[in-house]
Amino acid sequence: MTAAIILAKREPPERAKDRLRLTTDLPFAADLMVACLQGGQPVSEATAIAGTTVGGPLGERLTWVSGQLRLGADPDPTWASLGDDRATKQLARAMVRAAQSGAPVADVLSRLADDARAASHAAAMARARRVGVMAVAPLGLCFLPAFVLLGIIPVIAGLASSIVLPMFP
Template identity: 60%
Template sequence: MLSATIGLMAFFVVGGVPGAVVGVIGFAVALMVLKRREPPWSRRERDRVAADLPLAADLMVACLRAGQPITGAIDVTVEAVGGPLGDRLAWVSGQLRLGAAPESAWQALAAEGPLAPLARTMSRAALSGAPVADVLTRLSDDARHAARAASSAAARRVGVQAVAPLGLCFLPAFVFLGIVPVVAGLAGDVLLP
């Protein structure tokens, strides 16, 4: 609907045959831009996965240190965390229970942005035989640090974005109340005898 509206507006503004060409081009460009945008539900899901990742890693570490196997730790984490991260971890647990290679089961999650570090970490741990609990602890610390950095960057961005409307409101007032009277006063002294 939005891309059709943009195409029609371009047609009416330009008019005639050139307007039809510009309208079709405007429609196509708007459609491509809108299709590339990430849907809101996808963004919310990605943000929730990123927010739940440190907790999930800590829960898996606690289960592993208590003596659970990796599939048992994943199952406990799935029940505790739930949501989109729980669904993905449940899939990995199912693959591991069916006998899939651990590195290939974890690599299936590497395509998703927030889960890529978990997938790489668990694949490397499976290949090298490194202690999974230590690797997950580092992953949890890194994810928390990244979340803190993102939230402080968002707070700084809000401060910068708040300055623009204030500047747009105060700058004209400053010009009209501060500069115009001074220039008018000086112009009156210079131009009048």
């Protein structure tokens, strides 16, 4: 029963792959949008350029947002639609906040890119540490029986041979 629950909660491999790609592409897309904005492009055009260049799942979402902004959609709900996924939630919040407050979008995106890069680095380090921990279990399973057979059993056999058991008549 618990195995069925764990398997039911497990994320499908293609969804995990898309989420990983979203996470790794986000800093590059944010930096590209910053470069476009600093070059004088409007937000919708910077988003379109980043979406076309990045491609993949993030590129599709950015291209959709760009199309909506070009058609004159309200920026708040348009950017908020990216908040469905954990990877793009930060981008959605930052862009909605920038649209509401009038803060410079390039500064917001620069901070977002730095934060996303740091989070990606931390996740990669955690995965690398997890590999090291997971490699110990098979090694332990291989070496523990050998240690018992070659180290402990001969000692016990040696001690047992020297112990004199009392004889009952």
